[in-house]
Amino acid sequence: MPRKQTLTLLLTMTLATAIGCQSSGPPPVDLRGTHWTLVGLGGQPPAPGTEITLQFESGGKATGNAGVNNYFGSYQSAAGAGGGTLSFGELGSSRMAGEPEPMKQETTYLDMLRQITGYRADTNLLELAIGNQPVLRYRKVRR
Numbered sequence: 001m002p003r004k005q006t007l008t009l010l011l012t013m014t015l016a017t018a019i020g021c022q023s024s025g026p027p028p029v030d031l032r033g034t035h036w037t038l039v040g041l042g043g044q045p046p047a048p049g050t051e052i053t054l055q056f057e058s059g060g061k062a063t064g065n066a067g068v069n070n071y072f073g074s075y076q077s078a079a080g081a082g083g084g085t086l087s088f089g090e091l092g093s094s095r096m097a098g099e100p101e102p103m104k105q106e107t108t109y110l111d112m113l114r115q116i117t118g119y120r121a122d123t124n125l126l127e128l129a130i131g132n133q134p135v136l137r138y139r140k141v142r143r
């Protein structure tokens with residue numbers, strides 16, 4: 001085989017192998033059974049002395065602590081590559097009173113949670129978004 005044809009064949013095979021070895025993106029992330037702690041709320045860290053959590057339980061149940069009160073409700077998700085769609089049903093919460101700043105933060109957090117439409121996730125980080133705008137950012141809790 002002439003040298004030019006050999007080189008062309010070799011380059012074609014190398015390119016085909018490289019394309020075939022590429023993945024189609026990150027694997028789907030299933031939220032069921034995961035536990036998260038909030039690290040960003042609208043681009044800001046949570047108020048000092050508060051811990052906001054979110055757990056995705058089996059059966060489409062979501063629970064957590066909004067900084068002062070516990071909350072609970074339902075969720076629906078469809079996993080895709082590195083994220084997917086996500087929405088929360090009606091959310092309920094306990095009714096304890098707290099200091100003004102944590103209470104205001106809690107109201108903002110629960111209002112944002114009710115508007116969530118999607119998520120992006122990897123093994124350690126979860127971002128919840130309204131439309132294409134990430135608004136809540138969490139770190140995974142290891143159990």
